[in-house]
Amino acid sequence: MTDVKTGFNPLFLREEELRQGIELLFFAYRDFTAEPDAILADYGFGRAHHRVIYFVGRHPGITVSDLLEILRITKQSLSRVLGQLVMEKFITQRPGLRDRRQRLLELTEKGIELERQLTERQRARIARAYREAGAEAVDGFRKVLLGLVEEADRARFPSRSPHRRGG
Amino acid sequence: MTDVKTGFNPLFLREEELRQGIELLFFAYRDFTAEPDAILADYGFGRAHHRVIYFVGRHPGITVSDLLEILRITKQSLSRVLGQLVMEKFITQRPGLRDRRQRLLELTEKGIELERQLTERQRARIARAYREAGAEAVDGFRKVLLGLVEEADRARFPSRSPHRRGG
DNA sequence: TTTTTACGTCAGTCATGTTGACATATATGA
DNA sequence: TCATATATGTCAACATGACTGACGTAAAAA
Numbered sequence: 001m002t003d004v005k006t007g008f009n010p011l012f013l014r015e016e017e018l019r020q021g022i023e024l025l026f027f028a029y030r031d032f033t034a035e036p037d038a039i040l041a042d043y044g045f046g047r048a049h050h051r052v053i054y055f056v057g058r059h060p061g062i063t064v065s066d067l068l069e070i071l072r073i074t075k076q077s078l079s080r081v082l083g084q085l086v087m088e089k090f091i092t093q094r095p096g097l098r099d100r101r102q103r104l105l106e107l108t109e110k111g112i113e114l115e116r117q118l119t120e121r122q123r124a125r126i127a128r129a130y131r132e133a134g135a136e137a138v139d140g141f142r143k144v145l146l147g148l149v150e151e152a153d154r155a156r157f158p159s160r161s162p163h164r165r166g167g
Numbered sequence: 168m169t170d171v172k173t174g175f176n177p178l179f180l181r182e183e184e185l186r187q188g189i190e191l192l193f194f195a196y197r198d199f200t201a202e203p204d205a206i207l208a209d210y211g212f213g214r215a216h217h218r219v220i221y222f223v224g225r226h227p228g229i230t231v232s233d234l235l236e237i238l239r240i241t242k243q244s245l246s247r248v249l250g251q252l253v254m255e256k257f258i259t260q261r262p263g264l265r266d267r268r269q270r271l272l273e274l275t276e277k278g279i280e281l282e283r284q285l286t287e288r289q290r291a292r293i294a295r296a297y298r299e300a301g302a303e304a305v306d307g308f309r310k311v312l313l314g315l316v317e318e319a320d321r322a323r324f325p326s327r328s329p330h331r332r333g334g
Numbered sequence: 335t336t337t338t339t340a341c342g343t344c345a346g347t348c349a350t351g352t353t354g355a356c357a358t359a360t361a362t363g364a
Numbered sequence: 365t366c367a368t369a370t371a372t373g374t375c376a377a378c379a380t381g382a383c384t385g386a387c388g389t390a391a392a393a394a
Contacts, residue, residue, distance in 0.1 A: 015290075017297075017305075017327065018290045018293050018294055018297075019225065019286075019290075020309070020324055021293045021297070021305075021308075021309070022221075022286065022289050022290070022293060023225075023323065023324070024308075024309060024312040024313065024316070024324065025195070025196065025199060025312065026218070027312075027316045027317075027320050027323070028192070028312045028313075028315040028316050029192065029196050030239060031315060031316055031317045031320075032192060032315055034239075045349095046348090046349050046350070047349090047350085048349075048350060048351085051193070054189075058186065058190075063371080063372095064371070064372060064373095065370090065371065065372085072197060072201075073350085073351065073352090074351075074352065074353080075371095075372075075373080076351090076352080076353085076373090076374085076375095077350065077351055077352075079372090079373065079374075080349090080350080081349095081350080083373095096371095099360075099361070099370090099371080100359080100360060100361090101358095101359060101360045101361070101370070101371040101372065102360095102371065102372080103371085103372070103373095119186075119189065122189050123182075123185045123186075123189070125315060126185050126188045126189060126315070127185055128314065129311050129312075129313075129314030129315045130184075130185075130188070130311065130314075132310075132314050133307065133310040133311045133314055134310075136303075136307060137306065137307030137308075137310040137311055138184075138188075138307065138311060139304065139307060140300065140303060140304030140305065140306060140307020140308050140310075140311075141188075141191075141304075141307050141308045141310075141311035141312070142187070142188070142191060143299075143300040143301075143304040143307075143308070144296050144297065144300045144304050144305060144307075144308035145191040145192065145194075145195045145296075145308070146191065146195075146296075147295065147296030147297075147299050147300055148195040148198060148199055148292060148293070148296045149191070149194045149195050149198055150194075150198045153194050153198075156190065156194070157187055157190070157191065160184065213379085213380055213381070214380090214381085215380075215381060215382090230340080230341095231340070231341060231342095232339095232340065232341080240381085240382070240383090241382075241383065241384085242340095242341070242342075243342090243343085243344095243382090243383080243384085244381065244382055244383075246341090246342070246343075247380090247381080248380095248381080250342095263340095266339090266340080266391075266392070267390080267391060267392085268339070268340045268341065268389095268390065268391050268392070269340065269341080270340085270341070270342095
């Protein structure tokens with residue numbers, strides 16, 4: 001039985017531990033977004049633009065509705081940001097082949113360059129944290145974060161294939 | 168030497184792995200904030216109110232400047248949100264004892280109740296993720312997230328004392 | 335006594351989200 | 365073929381939460 005007085009809890013779910021988890025997420029996310037935000041400001045863009053650029057870069061040819069599902073915002077919100085990015089030639093639209101109602105989105109060369117510049121900072125930050133924490137910690141990080149994500153979106157994260165040593 | 172062709176990288180820092188980390192953070196944070204956001208809407212509050220309520224609850228008697236450092240926003244931004252919370256009696260202010268210029272912030276009973284209601288959802292979500300991932304994964308999660316946080320703020324997260332089994 | 339600090343306020347602006355209504359082109363099913 | 369559903373876009377109005385800049389006040393510190 002759980003011993004409240006001594007602070008021992010077999011499920012490791014003590015209040016303090018959970019609050020630290022909450023705060024780690026807050027501080028990590030705060031610092032994780034700060035660097036790209038500064039770069040975006042130079043372009044007159046904001047974090048919303050980064051998200052669009054990121055996911056279009058990640059899924060070339062993505063449809064507007066798929067992007068909306070990822071971002072969980074309204075089409076009107078997306079429209080403003082996406083419109084700017086298309087107008088300023090960071091993203092191109094082309095009609096779908098099977099379904100010509102769709103506007104498939106892709107980064108232009110310019111868009112790829114900005115995406116690279118933005119994501120580079122975040123990649124470097126993650127890389128450093130991964131390196132310092134070690135491979136085993138990275139597995140735990142992934143496992144817990146995946147548990148925080150809604151069931152429906154977990155399929156976006158296939159479990160890694162093991163490292164092929166020399167193969 | 169790193170073998171690019173075979174995808175083997177001894178530092179585990181392959182592009183794909185880093186992008187998955189970036190996306191895990193995005194999706195986890197998105198879903199982590201969605202539930203409290205919905206509750207806050209019932210009160211006519213937003214995420215900014217949650218952050219203030221959370222950190223005042225976490226550090227009773229916190230000063231305005233300390234809160235500003237945590238949130239990394241301007242005093243004008245904080246002012247509006249904090250002003251509402253004080254006016255609607257979720258938070259009280261009292262002058263500092265040693266320094267009477269300070270306004271020490273504390274949650275009222277009403278504030279504590281709202282904080283509990285909001286944080287409960289996040290705590291439950293984290294608790295579930297922790298439970299499903301296991302203690303070892305939790306350690307890794309903490310280690311990596313801490314590495315993402317700016318050096319200056321890492322001291323906010325003391326390393327856990329080991330579980331005392333039986334007192 | 336002067337300066338600095340902690341905090342507040344007024345005013346204006348911007349980015350990003352919302353709801354609601356309506357429009358258009360295309361796909362799909364009866 | 366015709367009706368309906370879907371993918372996308374647009375206009376308008378609004379709320380939240382961030383920003384800068386300027387100025388004010390009380391208390392601490394030099």
